[in-house]
Amino acid sequence: MKYADEYRDKEIALGLAKTIRAETHLERPYRFMEFCGGHTHAISRYGLEDMLPNNLRMIHGPGCPVCVLPAGRIDMAIRLAERSEIILCVYGDLMRVPGSQGASLLKAKARGADIRMVYSTIDAIRIAEENPEREVVFFAIGFETTTPPTAVMIRLAEKKRLSNFSVFCNHVLTPPAMQNILESPDIRSIGRVEIDGFVGPAHVSTIIGTAPYEFFAEEFGKPVVISGFEPLDMMQAILMLVRQVNENRHEVENQYSRAVTRDGNLRAKEEVSDIFELRDQFEWRGLGQVPYSGLKLKRAYAKYDAEVRFGMNELRVDDNPACECGAILRGVKKPVDCKLFGTVCTPETPMGSCMVSSEGACAAHWTYGRFRDHQQRRAS
């Protein structure tokens, strides 16, 4: 695949690993958080951790939209889907995310709720057109990458004068969450991890550009390197972070220049700002209430807002007390620190959200990292 295969070259990766090893100072730790679930998955899938020096640790961040969706929002969607007039359209990753008491959209569908997996928001529009006698609700979820497709969908619904279509909006923003990890008083009390730099998200940044990270890098004195998702992209981004740390710099650098610019995708940003506005706060699994981190539809588009249209009440649900997803999402704990990991919680029977999505830290470790635990046990 052009623009993918050439960034997976093993020989170049081995050379890059040597360069990283040569440039890291042995007397200090390097702790880098990859915010995005796509990066977490790539690190595990390509075994990058095995190529890095022992004093360089990658910390998995909360950038997996499925993982950070609180259980209460799943419960709200299930209640909605149980209404006979409603067809709920969802991205496939959401089907098995646990709500309260083991509930999930998949189980609700098995009980008869009309829940349909879609690949794209265009499919949801098509379903609304084909079912004029039913109410079609799209379960919108994701970071800045999936928000423009939702905005385009609402514009299309208006153009087609669809009166049976609405959106349950759960879109969230990257920069406030990164800030929250570093400064939230809640995080200080429930534990946090020291971070020396951030690998910035790839596809989120194609939309928002590199500019939004500049304030963050300056304010918190942390380097940020925007990185592509291929293994060589990530190795280069890690080397760029090592160099910034060594030179005591904290700048925003763009490794993914083939797809990301400083200003991002202006057209996509316009689509989003036309239709959405900030919520005062939004709940994230693992981070709690994060101010100005979520989006809702502007009042002018209230007829497309499922929460308004169907009088949905906010539901708050505590996570399974034994589940460590919250601490894992903040990078405070690793998957193996959770007593549910690999026992009752596996990708086939996920108890927590980090095991549901392939981009979750637990699912990535389950699929690609467990041999390392075995090796460590044998060595100790």
Added chain:
Amino acid sequence: MCLAIPAEVTKLLSDEMAIVSIDGVSKEISVALIENLAVGDYVIIHVGYALTKIDPEEARRTLELLRELSVEGQGVAP
């Protein structure tokens, strides 16, 4: 959810749609978020939408830099 892949635009359609080829597999996607798109351009696609065009010159420069950085470590013992 975050998975997005590079694809080549093979045909522009009406209503801000296009056909792209992913390693020979054709797929219809929305190009509502992209301006000035032409057949032969490569785009990053995600949940059925093109998010951005890939800049071939930047892609080439990145690969060149990767090769250089890779060689820098060659003289170092593993």
